[in-house]
Amino acid sequence: MRIHLSSVFVDDQDKALRFYTDVLGFIKKTEVPLGEHRWLTVVSPEAPDGTELLLEPDGHPAVKPYKEALVADGIPAAAFAVDDVRAEFDRLRGLGVRFTQDPLTMGPVTTAVLDDTCGNLIQIAQLH
Numbered sequence: 001m002r003i004h005l006s007s008v009f010v011d012d013q014d015k016a017l018r019f020y021t022d023v024l025g026f027i028k029k030t031e032v033p034l035g036e037h038r039w040l041t042v043v044s045p046e047a048p049d050g051t052e053l054l055l056e057p058d059g060h061p062a063v064k065p066y067k068e069a070l071v072a073d074g075i076p077a078a079a080f081a082v083d084d085v086r087a088e089f090d091r092l093r094g095l096g097v098r099f100t101q102d103p104l105t106m107g108p109v110t111t112a113v114l115d116d117t118c119g120n121l122i123q124i125a126q127l128h
Contacts, residue, residue: 009066015118016055040055076121080123092114109127
């Protein structure tokens with residue numbers, strides 16, 4: 001058994017697709033129209049057949065309070081692995097990305113937390 005799909009709830013799929021591809025560097029994998037929304041996934045260019053991230057609309061009534069509570073408590077909705085947190089922090093900061101946590105080393109891991117502009121905090125992490 002392996003993880004095939006995970007999701008983040010987004011307030012705007014078009015804005016999310018731009019952020020997750022143009023800024024974070026993922027590539028679009030699947031786009032299937034579903035009424036007013038789409039089944040819209042992205043993948044890492046390093047693993048195009050790997051785990052997909054679904055950019056899921058946050059229209060369900062339970063989702064917005066859930067997202068707001070996570071953000072208020074500083075809890076990331078997802079975590080992505082990077083080779084060098086400090087370099088990625090500098091690159092993303094240069095693109096105007098807002099971070100809620102600067103790079104922080106805690107034992108064998110360095111992390112930073114960013115705002116994905118779609119209502120989520122996202123952690124980037126590097127294992128040493």
